[in-house]
Amino acid sequence: MNIKVFLNFIRIRSFAPLLVLAFTGAFAGAGLSSFSLPVLLALISIAIACAGAISLNSINDLEIDRIVHKERPLPAGELTRSQGVAIVLICLVLALVIAAFVNLPFFIMMILGYGICLLYEKVTKDQGFIGNVLVALLSGVAVCGGFAVNNPVPALIISLLVFPQTLGGEILRDVRDIAGDRLQRCILPIQIGERNATYIGCFFLGTTFIFIPVALLLHTFNEWYLPGMVLTSILLLLGIGYSVSDFKNVKKTLTITRIALLLTLMTCIIASI
Numbered sequence: 001m002n003i004k005v006f007l008n009f010i011r012i013r014s015f016a017p018l019l020v021l022a023f024t025g026a027f028a029g030a031g032l033s034s035f036s037l038p039v040l041l042a043l044i045s046i047a048i049a050c051a052g053a054i055s056l057n058s059i060n061d062l063e064i065d066r067i068v069h070k071e072r073p074l075p076a077g078e079l080t081r082s083q084g085v086a087i088v089l090i091c092l093v094l095a096l097v098i099a100a101f102v103n104l105p106f107f108i109m110m111i112l113g114y115g116i117c118l119l120y121e122k123v124t125k126d127q128g129f130i131g132n133v134l135v136a137l138l139s140g141v142a143v144c145g146g147f148a149v150n151n152p153v154p155a156l157i158i159s160l161l162v163f164p165q166t167l168g169g170e171i172l173r174d175v176r177d178i179a180g181d182r183l184q185r186c187i188l189p190i191q192i193g194e195r196n197a198t199y200i201g202c203f204f205l206g207t208t209f210i211f212i213p214v215a216l217l218l219h220t221f222n223e224w225y226l227p228g229m230v231l232t233s234i235l236l237l238l239g240i241g242y243s244v245s246d247f248k249n250v251k252k253t254l255t256i257t258r259i260a261l262l263l264t265l266m267t268c269i270i271a272s273i
Contacts, residue, residue: 095114224270228263
């Protein structure tokens with residue numbers, strides 16, 4: 001197994017957003033002081049944990065990937081299943097060892113994160129909505145960043161903003177990917193129909209607006225928070241409008257809401273300086 005195969009297997013691009021989210025949580029809690037060894041160790045631990053979680057996902061989705069992602073290392077025969085399992089176990093141990101050098105709350109959060117991933121992969125992945133909820137709970141990685149700097153409150157607010165956007169996005173991605181998922185999974189769009197699932201996904205995107213005032217009430221961020229979140233709200237409304245008018249626009253909505261999520265994180269960083 002060469003390094004290129006390994007990097008393709010762990011899909012680095014897939015967990016880059018979680019690293020950004022974790023750093024945002026740390027920066028919101030400590031500002032420029034977040035550029036520190038504990039935060040660096042926390043990010044390394046999270047990156048390794050994500051690599052292990054994605055590796056586990058690739059092993060469990062092997063039969064689906066033989067059809068919809070033939071180019072991935074396992075279905076392409078570039079990696080054996082036993083090698084994949086070894087990567088999962090090594091990542092699990094290494095991530096927790098590094099987490100132990102950050103602090104106890106961070107270590108506990110990492111264990112909880114692994115528990116959520118395992119529960120999703122082994123129990124709820126084929127149970128529709130509850131599986132989407134567990135994936136969205138990983139937005140709590142922002143709180144991990146907050147614990148790394150011993151100030152999790154701002155990070156908790158960030159998680160409240162990101163959770164509904166992530167949950168809505170997960171449901172809409174299931175609508176987009178329904179053709180491949182029909183093979184083995186019982187996702188929400190299969191259970192209730194693509195149109196109804198689209199409406200539910202858009203509903204959760206919209207619940208983001210409920211949590212925007214929390215930071216204002218607690219005076220968590222500076223004056224840049226409100227204009228940034230107003231722009232985020234406009235983007236979310238635009239994305240919701242596209243899919244509500246026609247659920248076949250879900251790909252366009254996902255593109256717009258990804259930008260909205262990135263803007264949310266940028267706003268929280270700028271409003272923490």
